[in-house]
Amino acid sequence: xxxxxxxxxxxxxxxxxxxxxxxxxxxxxxxxxxxxxxxxxxxxxxxxxxxxxxxxxxxxxxxxxxxxxxxxxxxxxxxxxxxxxxxxxxxxxxxxxxxxxxxxxxxxxxxxxxxxxxxxxxxxxxxxxxxxxxxxxxxxxxxxxxxxxxxxxxxxxx
Numbered sequence: 513x514x515x516x517x518x519x520x521x522x523x524x525x526x527x528x529x530x531x532x533x534x535x536x537x538x539x540x541x542x543x544x545x546x547x548x549x550x551x552x553x554x555x556x557x558x559x560x561x562x563x564x565x566x567x568x569x570x571x572x573x574x575x576x577x578x579x580x581x582x583x584x585x586x587x588x589x590x591x592x593x594x595x596x597x598x599x600x601x602x603x604x605x606x607x608x609x610x611x612x613x614x615x616x617x618x619x620x621x622x623x624x625x626x627x628x629x630x631x632x633x634x635x636x637x638x639x640x641x642x643x644x645x646x647x648x649x650x651x652x653x654x655x656x657x658x659x660x661x662x663x664x665x666x667x668x669x670x
Contacts, residue, residue, distance in 0.1 A: 514582070521578025528570040528577070531601050535566075535608035542612035553665035569652045573601075576648035580641045593637035600630035607659075617667040624660040631656050 543559065577597050583590050603626055611620035631653045639646035 517578055517582045520581045521575045524577035524581065525571055525574025528574040528601065529567075531605045532566055532570045535605050536563075538605075538608045538613035540612075542615050546615050547612065550666055551669040553662065553669070556662055556665070565655060569655055572648045573597075573652055576638060576645040579645040579648070580638055583641050587641075589637065589640050593634065593641050596630060596634040596637050600627060600634050603627040603630055604656075607663075611663060617663060617670065621660070621663045621667050624656070624663050628653070628656050628660055 539562075547559075577594065580590055580593050580597070585591060585594070603623055607620055607623040607627055610616050610623050631649065635646045635649045635653060638649060
């Protein structure tokens with residue numbers, strides 16, 4: 513790993529973790545008081561699993577973004593890829609705010625669908641710049657699909 517990649521990946525991981533921390537603040541408000549009382553699907557994982565999985569996802573996302581950023585922000589494909597990355601990161605935090613903070617599962621579901629689409633576009637653009645970076649986002653896409661499914665079930669059952 514080059515010094516440039518290490519620095520840029522560290523910055524990107526820090527940004528991802530910052531968004532994750534903001535999402536955690538919204539989550540803490542609604543998790544115990546609201547989410548615990550909801551009817552949930554049979555495949556809803558235990559609450560303790562979300563923190564470690566999200567942490568791993570944010571680290572993978574940051575490393576992937578660092579790999580793309582290292583190719584040079586002056587390049588139009590890198591800019592496009594990182595813009596998509598930024599938009600999906602915003603929707604990631606927006607989803608947590610809608611779902612847990614504002615307790616609006618329907619609007620959160622729409623945000624989750626948008627997030628999933630943005631993640632797929634981000635993977636597409638990352639693949640153009642660096643295929644390994646794109647593959648690092650695949651677990652995140654699967655996780656977002658799982659979250660979308662849980663969100664749908666909460667909306668449907670409640």
